[in-house]
Amino acid sequence: MAAASPANTQAADPAGPLRRAPSQRRSRERVERILAVATGLIAAQGSDALRMAEVAAKAGISIGSLYQYFPDKAAIIRTLAERINAEGRACIEEGLRDVRDAAGLRDAFGRLVDTYYGLFLAEPVMRDIWSGLQADKGLREIDLEDSRINGRVLAEVLARIDPGADRAGQFTRAFLVMQLGETTMRLAISVGREEGDALVETYKRMALRELAPE
Known part of the structure; x- marks a missing residue:
């Protein structure tokens, strides 16, 4: 088994703890980008320091868009x-x-x-x-x-x-x-x-x- 990054591993349940399950390709890509950014931030500074505003900024989306998918950082962490x-x-x-x-x-x-x-x-x-x-x-x-x-x-x-x-x-x-x-x-x-x-x-x-x- 390859040691894949958590952000790139397909979950058994695509929705998981997501607030809104992505149905369109663009939405799925956005979720993957959010998770990739969160993975990088956690690797660099730990989950305690993870901030939703920073995730949104680095993912290139508004904080409102982020909350449409993940209600809080705990939901991001549980998805990972x-x-x-x-x-x-x-x-x-x-x-x-x-x-x-x-x-x-x-x-x-x-x-x-x-x-x-x-x-x-x-x-x-x-x-x-x-x-x-x-x-x-x-x-x-x-x-x-x-x-x-x-x-x-x-x-x-x-x-x-x-x-x-x-x-x-x-x-x-x-x-x-x-x-x-x-x-x-x-x-x-x-x-x-x-x-x-x-x-x-x-x-x-x-x-x-x-x-x-x-």
């Missing part, structure tokens, strides 16, 4: 968060699609964790958005739903590997592993790199002992 999640889901689905046994799951899951950690390290916007997760109820809901979706994907893999196992139990394990993965990434990027690397490696070992013990 949903796009980041859409990219992550595509990565997970692709990485697990051909897994048919425990050995394949161990290999694929380990690579996915490494890829996701690399994205967190490489994308300042991604780090900034998720660092504010606990302070934003909307972001917490997006994060929880994303973990459920990814948990269902992982649970399907577990069902292929062990079709006789309890499906509800498989989903519970998969959901928890995915949610803990998100938490681990946020913790890893909040500490020094050496400690962060160790945390991610420990998470992988713990998760795989639960999902695909050798």
